[in-house]
Amino acid sequence: MQNMSIIPYDGIGRNLFCRWLLPVGVVDDKGYKALLNNEIDNLTDLGFIQTDGYDKIFLHPLVQQVALDDIKPGIRGCREMVENLKALFLIRNVDYSDRNYLFRLIESVIEYTEKDDIPLYIDFLNEAFEYAKKYKMGFYMEIILSELELYIQNIEPKETEEDSFKSAQYCERRAHFFNNKSIFELLCKKDVETALRYSLKAAGLCGEIIDFNPILAAGIYSDLAEVYRNKSQFDEAYKYLKLAGKIISDKKLPFGYDVFAIERKCANLLESMGKYFEAFLFVNTILLQIKDRKYNPLDMANVLWDGGFILLKLNQREKAQNYLGSAYKIYSDLRSDDIAFMDEIEIKLLQNKVIPLPLLKKFNISLEDFEK
Numbered sequence: 001m002q003n004m005s006i007i008p009y010d011g012i013g014r015n016l017f018c019r020w021l022l023p024v025g026v027v028d029d030k031g032y033k034a035l036l037n038n039e040i041d042n043l044t045d046l047g048f049i050q051t052d053g054y055d056k057i058f059l060h061p062l063v064q065q066v067a068l069d070d071i072k073p074g075i076r077g078c079r080e081m082v083e084n085l086k087a088l089f090l091i092r093n094v095d096y097s098d099r100n101y102l103f104r105l106i107e108s109v110i111e112y113t114e115k116d117d118i119p120l121y122i123d124f125l126n127e128a129f130e131y132a133k134k135y136k137m138g139f140y141m142e143i144i145l146s147e148l149e150l151y152i153q154n155i156e157p158k159e160t161e162e163d164s165f166k167s168a169q170y171c172e173r174r175a176h177f178f179n180n181k182s183i184f185e186l187l188c189k190k191d192v193e194t195a196l197r198y199s200l201k202a203a204g205l206c207g208e209i210i211d212f213n214p215i216l217a218a219g220i221y222s223d224l225a226e227v228y229r230n231k232s233q234f235d236e237a238y239k240y241l242k243l244a245g246k247i248i249s250d251k252k253l254p255f256g257y258d259v260f261a262i263e264r265k266c267a268n269l270l271e272s273m274g275k276y277f278e279a280f281l282f283v284n285t286i287l288l289q290i291k292d293r294k295y296n297p298l299d300m301a302n303v304l305w306d307g308g309f310i311l312l313k314l315n316q317r318e319k320a321q322n323y324l325g326s327a328y329k330i331y332s333d334l335r336s337d338d339i340a341f342m343d344e345i346e347i348k349l350l351q352n353k354v355i356p357l358p359l360l361k362k363f364n365i366s367l368e369d370f371e372k
Helices: 014-020 032-045 061-071 079-090 099-112 118-134 138-152 167-187 192-204 214-230 234-250 257-272 276-292 297-313 317-334 339-351 357-362 367-371
Strands: 049-051 056-059
Touching: 014 032, 014 056, 014 079, 032 049, 056 061, 079 099, 079 118, 099 118, 099 138, 118 138, 118 167, 138 167, 167 192, 167 214, 192 214, 214 234, 214 257, 234 257, 257 276, 257 297, 276 297, 297 317, 317 339
Parallel strands: none
Antiparallel strands: 049 056
């Protein structure tokens, strides 16, 4: 009932709910799901849980309010669900079709739960922020950061007590928070100076966490490089990208979403420095890595988008049209519900006079008018 009380009012699929209540990484060889389903059936018979007659289960709004008031769900009481959500956010190369539902669940965890396990709660919020960043969801990024700021000051590096942190874990959480603040300032507020201040704070902690979490350390250095790129300080940007690359090489980190993001920043930096041919070679290398490892279409679209605008600068307009048209098709399939994002994409295509035919029809522009 603690977990059900933080589910959005329109309910959740029974199978999904049972899956999220299994401990992370546990194979259901002991009949966990059967036990959970039996418990759900008991609560349904008692009238606490309702069903739509198919797969979905939910609480009546009045029952939900009573449950929230009386049971007072906490992070500990909802531990399995919180950890499962955190695990979903960690797999950043997967594009979940129900992402809007996940964002509503983030809000529920923030609004309704007692914060009785601050380490887990901070980890959950940091990963939720990364997930919101992927879709440039500034509204949710700001909510998550505001909540993080309330709790990040309350952690201390202790070695003994329950819920305590070792020094590396303490530094990891603070570095992650500062880096997320920097990303928000740069991405949503366009405040490069404030972004740089937070990014340098995060980078200052990297020495403490390289062995403990090399992926995070490499990501922080690459994000600092991105801030310097936005300041047109390309030598500084290159210096920190080299540091990120050295961590990837020294620690033999496999190609995954985080490494992909760092390599994409390298291509963007080379483009900003006017090294268009080298940047395009980087783009093609990334595309091959994504294809070989069957990464999700959104990653492919982002790299095709980068490559298309690099090709424009190389005066290869026809090839650029193919790259940008392919990216636009993927965006249309995956992000059609994000109107602000699609408007931004379409305006940029219009401004650069490289535009897929469906978009011409949408804006009622003839091909002749477009060519003029």
